Amino acid sequence: MARAQDYARAAAKAAKVLAGLDSNQKNAVLADMAKALRASHEPILKANAADMAAGRDKGLDAAMLDRLLLTPERIDAMAGAIDFIADLPDPVGKRRPVEIRPNGLQIEKMRIPLGVVCMIYEARPNVTADAGALCLKSGNAVILRGGREALQSSLAIARVLQEALRAQGLPAEAITVVDDPDRELLLALLKQTEHIDLVIPRGGEGLIRFVTEQSRIPVIQHFKGVCHLYVDEHADLDKALKILVNGKTQRTGVCNALEGLLVHQDVAQAFLPRVAAAFAEKGVKVHADPASLGYFDGALPMAEDDYGQEYLALEIAIRQVPDFDGAISHIDRFGSHHTEVICTEDKGRAEAFQRHVDAAVVMVNASSRFSDGGELGLGAEIGISTSKLHAYGPMGLEALTTEKFLVTGAGQVRP
Numbered sequence: 411m412a413r414a415q416d417y418a419r420a421a422a423k424a425a426k427v428l429a430g431l432d433s434n435q436k437n438a439v440l441a442d443m444a445k446a447l448r449a450s451h452e453p454i455l456k457a458n459a460a461d462m463a464a465g466r467d468k469g470l471d472a473a474m475l476d477r478l479l480l481t482p483e484r485i486d487a488m489a490g491a492i493d494f495i496a497d498l499p500d501p502v503g504k505r506r507p508v509e510i511r512p513n514g515l516q517i518e519k520m521r522i523p524l525g526v527v528c529m530i531y532e533a534r535p536n537v538t539a540d541a542g543a544l545c546l547k548s549g550n551a552v553i554l555r556g557g558r559e560a561l562q563s564s565l566a567i568a569r570v571l572q573e574a575l576r577a578q579g580l581p582a583e584a585i586t587v588v589d590d591p592d593r594e595l596l597l598a599l600l601k602q603t604e605h606i607d608l609v610i611p612r613g614g615e616g617l618i619r620f621v622t623e624q625s626r627i628p629v630i631q632h633f634k635g636v637c638h639l640y641v642d643e644h645a646d647l648d649k650a651l652k653i654l655v656n657g658k659t660q661r662t663g664v665c666n667a668l669e670g671l672l673v674h675q676d677v678a679q680a681f682l683p684r685v686a687a688a689f690a691e692k693g694v695k696v697h698a699d700p701a702s703l704g705y706f707d708g709a710l711p712m713a714e715d716d717y718g719q720e721y722l723a724l725e726i727a728i729r730q731v732p733d734f735d736g737a738i739s740h741i742d743r744f745g746s747h748h749t750e751v752i753c754t755e756d757k758g759r760a761e762a763f764q765r766h767v768d769a770a771v772v773m774v775n776a777s778s779r780f781s782d783g784g785e786l787g788l789g790a791e792i793g794i795s796t797s798k799l800h801a802y803g804p805m806g807l808e809a810l811t812t813e814k815f816l817v818t819g820a821g822q823v824r825p
Contacts, residue, residue, distance in 0.1 A: 413590075414598030417553055418605035420583040421526045425551035428584055429523050433500040435578070436547055440496035442574040443543065447489040450570045451482050457566035458535065465533065465559050473663030473722040478533035478560055488539040488567075491790035495543045498789050501808045502549045505816070518816040523549030525607040527810065528599060529792070530555045530621055532613035535563035540790035541610075542571045542585040548810035551584045553606065555599060557613070558591040565589060600625040610793045610805075615720075630805065631797040634720040635665030636746040637778045640737040640763070642754035643674040647681050649775055650753040651688060657751070657778040659692045663722045665794065666749055666781040670717065671728045672737045678702065678730050685728075695725040702728050718744035734759060738766055745769060747796040749781035770796055770803030 428436075447454075458480040465478055501521045508517040527550050531537045538554055545552035556564040564587050572582040588595065600609065603626050610630045611621040622629050639657060641650045657668035673681055682705040689696060689706070696709040697716065703709050706728075717727055717740070731737045741750055749771040752763040760774040771781040781804065783791025788806025795801045801809040 411598045411601075414595055414602055415605075417586055417588060417599065418526065418602035420581075421551040421553050421586055422605040424581040424584040425523065425525050425549075427581055428546065428551060429502075429549045431549065431580075433502075436500065436549075437496045439546060439574055439578045439580065440492050440543055442577060443539075443571050444489040444492040444496070446570045446574050447485055447492070447539065447567070450566075451485055454485055454563065454566045454570070455480060455482070457562040461533075461535070461560055461563045468559065470533065470559060474533045474559070476661075476663045478535065478563070480535055480563060484536065488536050488790075491540060491784060492543040494784070495547050495789040495807070498547070498807055500547065501811050508815075513822050514820060515822055516818040518818075519813040520816050521808070521811045522814055523811055526551045526553065526605055527792070528553045528555065528602075528606045528609045528627070530596065530609065530611040530613075530617070531560070532557040532617060533559045534612055535560045535567060537612060537792075538564045538567040538585075538587065539571065541792050542568070544790060544792045544807060544810060546584060548807050550607075550810055551586070553586045553588065553599065555588040555596055556591075561589070561591060597624055600627060603627055612793050628800075630793055630795045630801065632665070632748070632794045633796065634746050635667070635748040635794075636669045636718055636720050636744060637666060637749040637751070637781070638670040638672055638741055638745060639668050639751045639753065639778065640672040640731075640741070641674060641677060641681060642734065642737075642752055642756065642759055643676045644756040644759060645674075645677060645681075645753040646755055646775075647677065647684065650681065651684055653751065653753055653775070653777050654685065655688050655692065658689075658694060658726055659724065660777075660779055662724055664779075665720075666778050667722070668751075668778050669719065669721055669726060670740075670744065671726055672740055673702070673728070673730050674734075674737070675701070675730045675732055678705075682706075682728075689726075693724050695723075696728055697726070698728040699730060701730045718746075720746070734762070738763075741767055741769075748794065749773065749778045751776065751778050770794065 504521045529541045568587040609627045611618045615633045696706045697712045698709045750767045750769040751773040764772045783804035791804040
């Protein structure tokens, strides 16, 4: 408990310093961080190689190893994301008028940092750079508690970022990596309500449920990504096939990959043979409802309760639906509030889908793989929220701030 308190107190002290920085000061540090990352391939890749070897020995699955792997290109992408964040408008200090009251009081709201964010993640060393940069730009300190499998990579990245902080005369504790993956230390961190303001877990469903159940601090929840593509009766089937193949096969071990395909029964006969050919070429394993089984060699039959799985592999569930309402009902029951896509040329149908589907990101005629903070213009994201408080969807800079009221009077008193 004492060590957790030390981490939390040091981060809270650093957060006070960051909250007082202006945009130019923060951007200068971010520029130094990006430059230093590009110059530090060798030590970071060496640390990552040790993590990868340990992960293979431990038997981590392909999706986890893919998240863990760093390459020169991925390191440069992290640096590029930091540059992008530096170029984004700073939300801190932004004011918006609310109203002028009948008694003359002027009411405004101003964006302020949250304070201290605690990130808990598994095999995602890029989170160290993404979270560090986003929290710095939004005026927050961050405590990064990665899993054992990514520890050496995360520490190597953090050392680069912390050196940039020190070079600018700022506290290194603004970006802290917990160097001990002991679970008791994690549990103690989740009780530091006095100093930590928000917990963001990133990883598998088990990790997120554990953090949610154990934390006394508000938690951003994202249990899993079960994303669907619905091919409407008015779809352009060429577009639909392209969106499907990209969403399922471009990168499988990520939360915005497609896990379900819904096809209007009136276009199934024209569309599913094309899907079967594309999936055979890509090696996609198919689970299908009885009406769709015959289109696929070796497809596995789906029972009603089998839908809603997050495969994170070259694997997908396929179902025909009788109409638009059938697609909505399926998504309501089996979706995870992450990302849902419709392919249709009917504008009214597209608008109805976006209005009625309960998901953080709802797309029309675009790949689910665009459901990402960077692709949506946020810069790197710190996480994705599939609960609605206090954010919903990919979380960028603004989601790492809150608002306080500013009240300006001229001597008014309440009667």
